[in-house]
Amino acid sequence: MTKSLASTPAPAEMAKLAKGAQTRAAIVDAALSLAAQEGLDGLSLGMVALAMGMSKSGVFAHFGSREELQCSVVREYHERFEREIFVPALQVPRGLARLLHMATGWMGSTAQPNDASRLYGSLYISGAVEFDDRPGDVRDALSESVRIWMDAMRRAIVQSQTEGQLRSDVAPDQVLFELHGIILSLHYETRFLHGPLALKHAATALRSVLLRYAVHPEREAALIDAALAPCLAAQPDAAAPASVSV
Numbered sequence: 001m002t003k004s005l006a007s008t009p010a011p012a013e014m015a016k017l018a019k020g021a022q023t024r025a026a027i028v029d030a031a032l033s034l035a036a037q038e039g040l041d042g043l044s045l046g047m048v049a050l051a052m053g054m055s056k057s058g059v060f061a062h063f064g065s066r067e068e069l070q071c072s073v074v075r076e077y078h079e080r081f082e083r084e085i086f087v088p089a090l091q092v093p094r095g096l097a098r099l100l101h102m103a104t105g106w107m108g109s110t111a112q113p114n115d116a117s118r119l120y121g122s123l124y125i126s127g128a129v130e131f132d133d134r135p136g137d138v139r140d141a142l143s144e145s146v147r148i149w150m151d152a153m154r155r156a157i158v159q160s161q162t163e164g165q166l167r168s169d170v171a172p173d174q175v176l177f178e179l180h181g182i183i184l185s186l187h188y189e190t191r192f193l194h195g196p197l198a199l200k201h202a203a204t205a206l207r208s209v210l211l212r213y214a215v216h217p218e219r220e221a222a223l224i225d226a227a228l229a230p231c232l233a234a235q236p237d238a239a240a241p242a243s244v245s246v
Contacts (some may be wrong), residue, residue: 024062027052028076031069035077035123040070040138041130071141077123078145085109086152095163096210096220099156100227103206106183107231111190111199124149125187150176165220166213178209203231 030051035043045066049056063069085105092101110122124146131139157175160166166175182205189198207224214220 027054027059027062027069028072031073032076035070035073039130040073040123040127040142043070043073045069067137070138074123074127074138074141074145078148081109081124081145081149086149089156094156094159096160096165096214096223097227099153099160100210100224102153102156103179104203104227104231107186107199107202107206110183110187111202122183122187125184126191150180153179164215166210167215170213175209175213179206182206182209199231203228 027048031043031048034047034051038047043066045059045063046056048069049059052059059069063072085102089098089101089105092098106122110125124142127138127142128146131142154172154176157166157172161168161170161172182202185205186198186202189195189201195201207228210224211217211221214224
C-alpha cells in the first residue's frame with residue numbers, strides 16, 4: 001500500500017524538528033552538567049536558561065515543568081552510563097572478568113572527573129539521597145535506572161558462579177550488597193571528604209570481597225589484580241596521618 005504523502009513532513013518542517021531536538025539535547029546536556037554540581041533537586045528552568053543563554057520561556061517550551069527536565073536528566077545519565085560502563089563490559093568474557101569490568105568502570109566514573117561524559121559522582125547515589133522519601137516521577141525514574149543497573153550487576157555475579165569462579169553457596173544479592181556498599185563509601189569519601197586515597201581504598205575492598213567469595217582464590221587473584229591495577233595506580237601512596245587530639 002502506498003504511503004500517503006500528507007503524513008510526510010515538509011523539508012522546512014523536518015529542519016525545524018531537527019533543530020528543536022538539537023536544542024532539547026543541548027539543554028539536557030547543560031542540565032546534567034549542573035546536576036553533577038548542584039544536585040538534581042538544585043536544578044531549575046531558570047538556572048538552565050542562564051547557563052544556556054536562553055530565556056526561561058525558551059527552556060519551558062522544551063520542558064513543560066522542572067520535573068520533566070529532571071526526569072530527562074536522569075534518563076540521559078542512564079543512557080550515558082549504559083553506553084560508557086555497561087556496553088563495553090559486554091565485550092569481555094562473561095563471568096568474573098565482566099563483573100570486574102562493570103565494577104571498576106562504576107568506581108572510576110564515581111571517583112574521577114570526566115567532563116566529556118558527565119558521569120562524575122554517581123547521580124544514582126546523590127539523586128537517591130535527594131529523592132529517597134519524595135514520591136513522584138523523578139524518584140520513579142531514578143529507581144528504575146538503579147534497578148536496571150543492579151539487575152545487570154546481579155546477572156554478572158550469577159554468571160561468575162555458573163562459570164565456577166565465585167562460590168555458588170553465596171546468595172548473589174549478598175555479593176551485590178557488598179559491592180554496592182563499596183561504591184557508596186567511595187562516593188562519600190570522594191565527594192564529601194575529598195579523600196585522596198578513596199579509589200585505592202575501594203579497589204582494595206573490592207579485591208577482598210571477590211577473593212573471599214572466589215572458589216579458587218589463588219587462581220582468580222591474577223585476574224582480579226590485573227583488573228584493579230589501574231585503580232590502585234591512579235592515586236598516590238598514603239601520606240602520614242594527621243594527629244588527632246582526644
